[in-house]
Amino acid sequence: MTPGDAAAAVRAFWAAMGTNDFAAAARHLAPEAVVVMPLSGEMIVGPDAVAAFNAAYPATGRWRFDIRKLVAAADEVVTDVAVSDGRRTDRVISFFTLRDDRIARIVEYWPEPTPVPADRPRAAPIPDGWNVHGPLPDPRSTP
DSSP states (O other), X not given: OOHHHHHHHHHHHHHHHHTTOHHHHHTTEEEEEEEEXXXXXXXXXXXXXXXXXXXXXXXXXXXXXXXXXXXXXXXXXXXXXXXXXXXXXXXXXXXXXXXTTEEEEEEEEOXXXXXXXXXXXXXXXXXXXXXXXXXXOOGGGOO
């Protein structure tokens, strides 16, 4: 599998998730697919279980998925995706492993915003709306 093929497969999965037809999204998964969420200690096995989990997840509106960054190499893809139901927006960093053009494993990290520790030096805040994965700023224009 080329990196382009792997990227296309994962983009198709996120596009299907965006329809909120989670059974359709699950068709992008291999029969033995597993979704692992190490931070909460959970694992979901099989496409039907993944579809049921996503369909039952509480939401105030339709889920939207905005790919902020995608990096692909052979049968591995990493995405940074903003997930929103219209009321709340979260980020998920997902590591995909593909087998035979389908997603065999997803390892998801759902980070929570955290305050800066009081004993750590302060860095500049990230400006609202700034794309952290966008073009690098010109270092000559940085104060």
